[in-house]
Amino acid sequence: xxxxxxxxxxxxxxxxxxxxxxxxxxxFQGIGKYKPxxxxxxPKIVSCADFPEDGNKVVPNLKEALIKAGLRDGMTIxxxxxxxxxxxxxxxxxxxxxxxxxxxxxxxxxxxxxCHEPMTKYLDDGTINRIEGSMNGALGRFTSEGKMHGLGILxxxxxxxxxxxxxxxxxxxxxxxxxTADPFGxxxxxxxxxxxxxxxxxxxxxxxxxxxxxxxxxxxxxxxxPWQIHGNYVDYxxxxxxxxxxxxxxSGTTEITKSPDRLLLAEWSAQFCDExxxxxxxxxxxxxxxxxxxxxxxxxxxxxxxxxxxxxxARGGSNKYLVKMLEEGLVEYILDGQTFDLEGxxxxxxxxxxxxxxxxxxxxxxxxxxxxxxxDIVILGxxxxxxxxxxxxVTHSDGYLLHGxxxxxxxLFGKTVILPIPLFRDRIPVIRDEVTTLCGPGELIDVIVTxxxxxxxxxxxxxxxxxxxxxxxxxxxxELKAEAEKICGVPEKPKFSDEIVAVxxxxxxxxxxxxxxxxx
Amino acid sequence: xxTIVTTGNKGKGVRSDCFIxxxxxxxxxxxxQVESKVAALYGTDIRKKITEMMNFFGIVNxxxxxxxxxxxxxxxxxxxxxxxxKATKTDKEYLIPMLEENxxxxxxxxxxxxxxxxxxxxxxxxxxxxxxxxxxxILDLEDAVAPDKKDEARFMVRNALRGIDFYxxxxxxxxxxxxxxxxxxxxxxxxxxxxxxxxxxxxxxQVHAVNDKIKKIKKKTKQDDxxxxxxxxxxxxxAIRAAAIATAADNVSSLAIGLEDYTADIGTRRTPEGxxxxxxxxxxxxxxxxxxxxxxxxxxxxxxxxxxxxxNVLRSxxxxxxxxxxxxxxxxxxxxxxxxPTPDEIAKAQKIVHAFDVAQxxxxxxxxxxxxxxxxxxxxxxxxxxxxxxxxxxxxxNWRETYEQV
Numbered sequence: 039x040x041x042x043x044x045x046x047x048x049x050x051x052x053x054x055x056x057x058x059x060x061x062x063x064x065x066f067q068g069i070g071k072y073k074p075x076x077x078x079x080x081p082k083i084v085s086c087a088d089f090p091e092d093g094n095k096v097v098p099n100l101k102e103a104l105i106k107a108g109l110r111d112g113m114t115i116x117x118x119x120x121x122x123x124x125x126x127x128x129x130x131x132x133x134x135x136x137x138x139x140x141x142x143x144x145x146x147x148x149x150x151x152x153c154h155e156p157m158t159k160y161l162d163d164g165t166i167n168r169i170e171g172s173m174n175g176a177l178g179r180f181t182s183e184g185k186m187h188g189l190g191i192l193x194x195x196x197x198x199x200x201x202x203x204x205x206x207x208x209x210x211x212x213x214x215x216x217x218t219a220d221p222f223g224x225x226x227x228x229x230x231x232x233x234x235x236x237x238x239x240x241x242x243x244x245x246x247x248x249x250x251x252x253x254x255x256x257x258x259x260x261x262x263x264p265w266q267i268h269g270n271y272v273d274y275x276x277x278x279x280x281x282x283x284x285x286x287x288x289s290g291t292t293e294i295t296k297s298p299d300r301l302l303l304a305e306w307s308a309q310f311c312d313e314x315x316x317x318x319x320x321x322x323x324x325x326x327x328x329x330x331x332x333x334x335x336x337x338x339x340x341x342x343x344x345x346x347x348x349x350x351x352a353r354g355g356s357n358k359y360l361v362k363m364l365e366e367g368l369v370e371y372i373l374d375g376q377t378f379d380l381e382g383x384x385x386x387x388x389x390x391x392x393x394x395x396x397x398x399x400x401x402x403x404x405x406x407x408x409x410x411x412x413x414d415i416v417i418l419g420x421x422x423x424x425x426x427x428x429x430x431x432v433t434h435s436d437g438y439l440l441h442g443x444x445x446x447x448x449x450l451f452g453k454t455v456i457l458p459i460p461l462f463r464d465r466i467p468v469i470r471d472e473v474t475t476l477c478g479p480g481e482l483i484d485v486i487v488t489x490x491x492x493x494x495x496x497x498x499x500x501x502x503x504x505x506x507x508x509x510x511x512x513x514x515x516x517e518l519k520a521e522a523e524k525i526c527g528v529p530e531k532p533k534f535s536d537e538i539v540a541v542x543x544x545x546x547x548x549x550x551x552x553x554x555x556x557x558x
Numbered sequence: 559x560x561t562i563v564t565t566g567n568k569g570k571g572v573r574s575d576c577f578i579x580x581x582x583x584x585x586x587x588x589x590x591q592v593e594s595k596v597a598a599l600y601g602t603d604i605r606k607k608i609t610e611m612m613n614f615f616g617i618v619n620x621x622x623x624x625x626x627x628x629x630x631x632x633x634x635x636x637x638x639x640x641x642x643x644k645a646t647k648t649d650k651e652y653l654i655p656m657l658e659e660n661x662x663x664x665x666x667x668x669x670x671x672x673x674x675x676x677x678x679x680x681x682x683x684x685x686x687x688x689x690x691x692x693x694x695x696i697l698d699l700e701d702a703v704a705p706d707k708k709d710e711a712r713f714m715v716r717n718a719l720r721g722i723d724f725y726x727x728x729x730x731x732x733x734x735x736x737x738x739x740x741x742x743x744x745x746x747x748x749x750x751x752x753x754x755x756x757x758x759x760x761x762x763x764q765v766h767a768v769n770d771k772i773k774k775i776k777k778k779t780k781q782d783d784x785x786x787x788x789x790x791x792x793x794x795x796x797a798i799r800a801a802a803i804a805t806a807a808d809n810v811s812s813l814a815i816g817l818e819d820y821t822a823d824i825g826t827r828r829t830p831e832g833x834x835x836x837x838x839x840x841x842x843x844x845x846x847x848x849x850x851x852x853x854x855x856x857x858x859x860x861x862x863x864x865x866x867x868x869x870n871v872l873r874s875x876x877x878x879x880x881x882x883x884x885x886x887x888x889x890x891x892x893x894x895x896x897x898x899p900t901p902d903e904i905a906k907a908q909k910i911v912h913a914f915d916v917a918q919x920x921x922x923x924x925x926x927x928x929x930x931x932x933x934x935x936x937x938x939x940x941x942x943x944x945x946x947x948x949x950x951x952x953x954x955x956n957w958r959e960t961y962e963q964v
Contacts, residue, residue, distance in 0.1 A: 526600075529599035
């Protein structure tokens, strides 16, 4: 089976395969254009009679659970990434598969981290055929160099839910690491020694996988409350010594930046929002985990406090700063997608107005709405943007795949999307003629804030009008690009092979762009 | 085996810099090894620049190995030229183009609330320094550069003056003490430096020596633009002679105090309250004011303590200083905000300026506020306050249009 076949140019002008890993794929047709028909995928019907009456689904170890679940060649194995860089579970699954001589697995993580670097040896020896999800750091490098057997597929958090729901991806075995669980399989992320907050990224896995294994290092008697994942979805429960390394679980950037350049970006972003009238009593915002985004939150808090306003809700990544805003009464609700520090975990446990969400409630494009489009201000990052405001978050300008999409594509549906990014990073200009990889179409990206000027998307005539008399340095994006190239020099185009090594999916499951092998 | 020299920086945490190893050989032509994190985008450009420079210096046989962590062209050029000067005896200078936007001059009495120290051999800190809008940037050749890096720092500072845009900040260089300091001037005066900081100044003769050298270079390079001098008082002897130093030359624009060295010199340590330097700071203020120049305070070294900095600026302002040094861009805002006129000061200045406007309108020679006559120096100060407030966004420039209604 070839990795891909039948190339076509999609609506974004990108050449993409229409056959991927032997299955048909639909090229991107434009935002909101592709409307699939038919019914969602459905899990198998099971009978209670086949499960222990006493509700005890505990099996001795992960290997036994995998064997009972029928682990064999070619299966799709899913994991979630709430343990971030402290994950100790995903690696064990493939150690076991390797030991059993199982081949050609598809690993379907909700995200990968540097701690998953050892997977490269299983990608190499064929235990794992490919990754669909995200390929970060070493895994990205491995993919970029054309070493992965299958074709990699990158999806957003919402796209992952959509792909499972729509039947694009069928999960054979889901392994859900859960900081607290009961023998029935009810589980949550708010309690236990390796508490990570919530388990939202594992929701689709629980709902749709053939077999669901919960792994915990904190087994408690029934009932485990809150039951973020219901045991009714769960086949087996495994107790292990340690699920993750707590200090690495909270491995997102959880401190406000001390970099003066980034603080300037944060300050200008907040000032822009204020002057453009985007901040008001009852507004909502999405707070990211990066140092710059956290700092913007601090500026928002100052503005709210000074004027006696409240934000109706904030979309997290929660962290101690957002929790402080909640507990100070500056934010009424936190709708949390993942908790970035222990304060976030504590708040989720204690504050009824701090609630967990899942990619279904927040991001799924094939649902009856999702709340990403209700958010007034969304702050995101990017590795590159181009003069048409398109953004790249997965590859670097040298062509290497280094990051996942995360919630980036899903958040683009917010009302105003702002990207605070440096104009260049170590001589590498961030504004290009054309992004190396298209992840976010420019029509959804409104403002780019750099340390040398702020560019407003010409489509946002309302913002341009509002900022007409601003003292902020509002400049055309072409001018910012020229300034970066004056400082850094005009970069050469990196050299790619024609060979495609991975594709980027859009939120509706269509193929947005192809990532090509890097010639090193 | 020929001469092997190295310049620049590499290793973990080094950014926007490069490390060059140059070996002069007897035969075999030019061998160029480029290791760069930006090779995919700028590899060709780096090779081209190095080849061009080697040709310029007439070096035919050599091995150049560059380990690049994203250095901009002015940085690569400075590193390579420093290596060439180390390995050969050459008088030639390879000058990168002078940016048009760097050709500005500054006035004697311009605002000098903040001046940001930038280590002269650390390009990563220079590139974005100007965007934080300090009143001045100081490319430091003295204490912030390790002794064995002093020679290469000169090329770095020279290229920064030519090739890095500081966005309107006054372009200052702190030279070394003594003879080395005088030699430093050859590398900076021809490149539109606005102000020279003269460290550890203890006598008017030191100012004369520096100024004579500046004049000599300016004559040779046919420059007319002013180069101001800011002597730094850093010892008891300097403090005692502050008045003579402040008047030593007509281009001394300001007089600064450096408290780390001063407190060491008088045998004590710096305290947050600063009682140990109270007299010296007063002497500097008095000497500067008597000479009609700006008194400038020392730096505040705890970059994490913004409230401490604010208190320090308040004390500084109360003593009569017009500005102070800073060692981190985060300090700039606090320094500007605190040195800036307060709302009370602005309101009072508005009243006086308004009274002046009224007097002008009515053709009166005397400005008065209620029953009080306002002296001309007070009017002038009020105008300064208003100009500053406008410049610092504390007052709308068209405030007069709405003032009547207040």
